Amino acid sequence: MSQAKAVRWGVIGLGWFGEVHADNLAEMPDIELAALCTRRPDRLNEVADRLNVSKRYTDYQELLVDPDIDVVSITTHIYDHREIAIDALRSGKHVLLEKPMAPTLADCEQILEAVAQSDGLFMVGHICRFDPRVTLAKQAIEEGRIGNIISMHARRNLSKSIGETVLDDISALMGDGIHDADLMLWFSQANVSTVYAQEVHPGKNKFPDAGWSIARLDSGAVAVVESVWHLPESTPFTIDARMEIIGTEGALYINCGEAGLAIHDAQGVKLPDTMYWPRPLGNYFGVLKEELRYFANCVRKGEPPQRITPAESAAAVAWMEAATESARTGAVITF
Template sequence: MSQSNNVRWAVIGLGWFGEVHADNLSEMPEIELAALCTRRPDRLNEVSDRLGVERRYTDYRELLADPEIDVVSITTHINDHREIAIDALRSGKHVLLEKPMAPTLADCEQIMEAARNADGFLMVGHICRFDPRVTMAKQAIEEGRIGDIISMHARRNLSKEIGETALENISALMGDGIHDADLMLWFSQANVSTVYAQEVHPGQSKYPDAGWSIARLDSGAVAVVESVWHLPKTTPYTIDARMEIIGTEGALYINCGEAGLAIHDAQGVKLPDTMYWPRPLGSYFGVLQEELRYFAKCVRSGETPQRITPAESCAAVAWMAAATESAQTGAVITL
């Protein structure tokens, strides 16, 4: 780290979410946005100029060789995650890898092997684990307030306007269903036994717009994940995300779709994000910053991140990969 004790952070990948990472990091105390990297020179200069970043790379390997960088966010296409993450870990950097960890279980296992042999930390960016609504639900479960979990159902649905921009890169189940798969495994502390899934592909993009997956957990509970990126373009939700958890002694209901603000103007009604990376009055705050702040704290203290472990992230990928296989074959998949 720098003499000022600032964590020197770089972002690899400047798509939409890479830019969100960079914007938030640039505004956070005790973090220095030290470098940016993308293969597109025009995009690199556009974002770097706006944020005042001097170190600019079009080859991530050159960035990893820079001794003035402590941490990298990897916010690239999922198919690039394995190679870049392994190279970053071998270079000695601390790595915040955006979810999903990788497209296949085999890729995840290779990344985890590199992490076990690395000096730096690996944390996968399962941002929902830092949402206070979710963490309070987890606390209530751990306190035994709903008894043993027997059933979970989640939906995480987006408008087709967003789907049309994302479905060339990833399916709705792997892209967003993985959030709820991870949370359900975290809440239940169980493992997936069997998976059955169906996907629907009404759009023209590469990957299916919608998917449902039902899993039987080794605890005996049933868990259903719904992810549909085909809501009307006029939908008021930024994201319609809700989860029901039913136990032997009670139930929990998490609503992350309605965040307490509805704006009705000439264009209609919109429910904007007020929790994850909102920017009221020109400054970011929210759950993404909490995740980044947590990882920076781990880097400063030398304490291995525990809020989400690589093995837990891998388990969510295994579920969604099995769901994809089930949807394609019609078979029940045993893990």
């Protein structure tokens, strides 16, 4: 498409993060938030009225046949990802699918087939790959500054008050551990050989609140993913996210939990998000905007995204799916 033309974008799914997508897109130059879709008419009108979006759909199939839409964000429940993504690709739309790609590797493989047969571009929203702290770490690894990676450990922990809002939809390992699984595979450029995991389920929601997974990579490195959505409600962290990467010649330490801002008030101490989708002075800023901008530029240029490929997204799902199976059975899963 012409690089001078605004990319016309629709959002399918208006839960909390779908609304964040829509809000960011509405503020971005050279992007037109052209359509919104959710099955709930009241919610649809609430968000569309606020953002002044005229095209409103309660059936995503009607949005997909709208010739005025170039790109769709799919921000629905993970168990809807496969069907909607495949339909969107078959319709010829460019697709930004929120992570995880799908609940199972088998689902991912069906999406990969649709990607191969579609003229539309496709990317899964692994937002951490757009975090400058992460990309600088990747650059240091590629420059050989820590030698060959031998060990990685990550934690990505949330308060139980946040966990309780999503643990009926997805487990902590699949929901957040997948971020670090993806980054570890990206950093190491290796594949998983074996996986062992344990999950803990102290809460009352459908899925486990906490999980640890250890993987042996075919490079020989060991990789440990920790995801616990059961920190006390008084925790100052919006998210306690850190990673240690040790190599034969050095080490890297990424700290995405310290926000650079601590607010002390009558409610205690809080470390707000200052990087991913903060809204200083009423306008969004941050890593999500960078991810959206990157995909929009790929669409304008007609170039498949290289920052994260569909196969890499599927590999992260495969690891977390194996971790879930290992935690259920107690067995080491071999790839």
